[in-house]
Amino acid sequence: xxxxxxxxxxxxxxxxxxxxxxxxxxxxxxxxxxxxxxxxxxxxxxxxxxxxxxxxxxxxxxxxxxxxxxxxxxxxxxxxxxxxxxxxxxxxxxxxxxxxxxxxxxxxxx
Amino acid sequence: xxxxxxxxxxxxxxxxxxxxxxxxxxxxxxxxxxxxxxxxxxxxxxxxxxxxxxxxxxxxxxxxxxxxxxxxxxxxxxxxxxxxxxxxxxxxxxxxxxxxxxxxxxxxxxxxxxxx
Numbered sequence: 001x002x003x004x005x006x007x008x009x010x011x012x013x014x015x016x017x018x019x020x021x022x023x024x025x026x027x028x029x030x031x032x033x034x035x036x037x038x039x040x041x042x043x044x045x046x047x048x049x050x051x052x053x054x055x056x057x058x059x060x061x062x063x064x065x066x067x068x069x070x071x072x073x074x075x076x077x078x079x080x081x082x083x084x085x086x087x088x089x090x091x092x093x094x095x096x097x098x099x100x101x102x103x104x105x106x107x108x109x110x
Numbered sequence: 111x112x113x114x115x116x117x118x119x120x121x122x123x124x125x126x127x128x129x130x131x132x133x134x135x136x137x138x139x140x141x142x143x144x145x146x147x148x149x150x151x152x153x154x155x156x157x158x159x160x161x162x163x164x165x166x167x168x169x170x171x172x173x174x175x176x177x178x179x180x181x182x183x184x185x186x187x188x189x190x191x192x193x194x195x196x197x198x199x200x201x202x203x204x205x206x207x208x209x210x211x212x213x214x215x216x217x218x219x220x221x222x223x224x225x226x
Contacts, residue, residue, distance in 0.1 A: 034214070038151070043114075043200055043217035087151050096165055097143075097158060098215060103151040 002026055002094040006101035013080055013108050021075040021104045023064075023090035032093040033057075033066055033073040038103070039086045047075075047088070080108045113137050114218040116201050122224045123191055130187045131221045133201030141165070142184035143202040143215065144176060153200075159184050160206070191225045198222050 006023040013019060025033065032051045036044040048057030053068035062077045073090060085108045090101040114135045123129055135142060143166075144156040158166040162178045173189045188195060201218040 036217075043219045044153075044202075044215075045217070046214050049214060089153065097155050100153045103153070105151070 002028055002031070002092060002099045004090050004092050004099050004101040006088075006090045006104055008102070008104065010105040010107060013106070015082055015108055015110050016079045017108075019075070019077040019080045019084075019106070021088055021090075021106070023073045023075065023101060024071050025073065025090075025092040025099075026071070030068070033064070034091040034093075034098065035062070035064055035073070035075050036089040036091060036100075037086045038089065044089060080106070082108045082110055084108050114201055114203055114216050116199075116218040116221050118221060119219065120222050120224075122226065124226055125191055125193060127191050128187070128189045129191060129223070130185055131199055131201075131223075132183070132185045133218055134183050135201075135203040135216070136182065137203055137205075137216060139203035139205050139216070140181060141204045141206045142178065142181075143204075144184065144186050145200040145202065145217075147198045147200060147220070149197070157184075157186075188223075191223075193225050196223055196225045 003026045034049045035047040037047045038044045048059040050057040050066035056065045064075045087103045087105045089103045091098045117132050141160045143158045147153050156170045157176045159178045175187045178184045198220045200220050202215040204213045204215045206213050
């Protein structure tokens with residue numbers, strides 16, 4: 001069935017470090033791909049998305065590129081801030097629903 | 111203006127009780143969802159409704175019953191609460207312009223349910 005695998009956390013970085021959170025998905029058709037972010041005590045918010053191969057989603061300095069050949073949608077940011085501390089979820093469109101990865105907790109220290 | 115709202119934000123109750131969580135969206139979306147998030151942050155879909163019609167009913171105990179009085183509201187009623195029901199419950203909605211397509215989902219702030 002549809003699934004999403006993302007790197008397990010927690011991830012701890014210093015401010016201004018480079019961030020990569022890996023995400024791969026099962027390749028049934030050409031699903032839309034999403035990254036959601038959950039700040040402490042809040043619901044999930046859409047961070048970025050891509051709807052077809054080679055699309056790059058970007059927002060708030062974060063980027064992810066839809067790679068059909070490697071079935072991946074890795075999240076990157078060149079210089080993280082303390083305010084980026086949150087849980088990040090990769091997701092793919094499935095049959096009538098989103099399929100989420102297990103989430104990766106990021107902590108950024110000053 | 112709050113897009114997707116849930117009440118209550120916190121709910122503490124005893125085992126065996128019956129409780130409800132309410133959700134409303136003012137985005138004009140057609141589809142609404144309930145998710146359960148456990149203590150490890152794992153997110154699991156429970157139900158989805160499209161224009162008041164049940165679309166998804168994952169393997170959820172019969173004690174959980176969603177009700178959609180109109181397409182802007184999706185409430186969750188839970189009978190005979192158990193310890194294992196303790197979690198954060200999120201409501202979400204999406205537009206889903208085309209049948210079978212998955213559009214961006216907008217989440218509510220969550221309801222933290224604690225069963226004692």
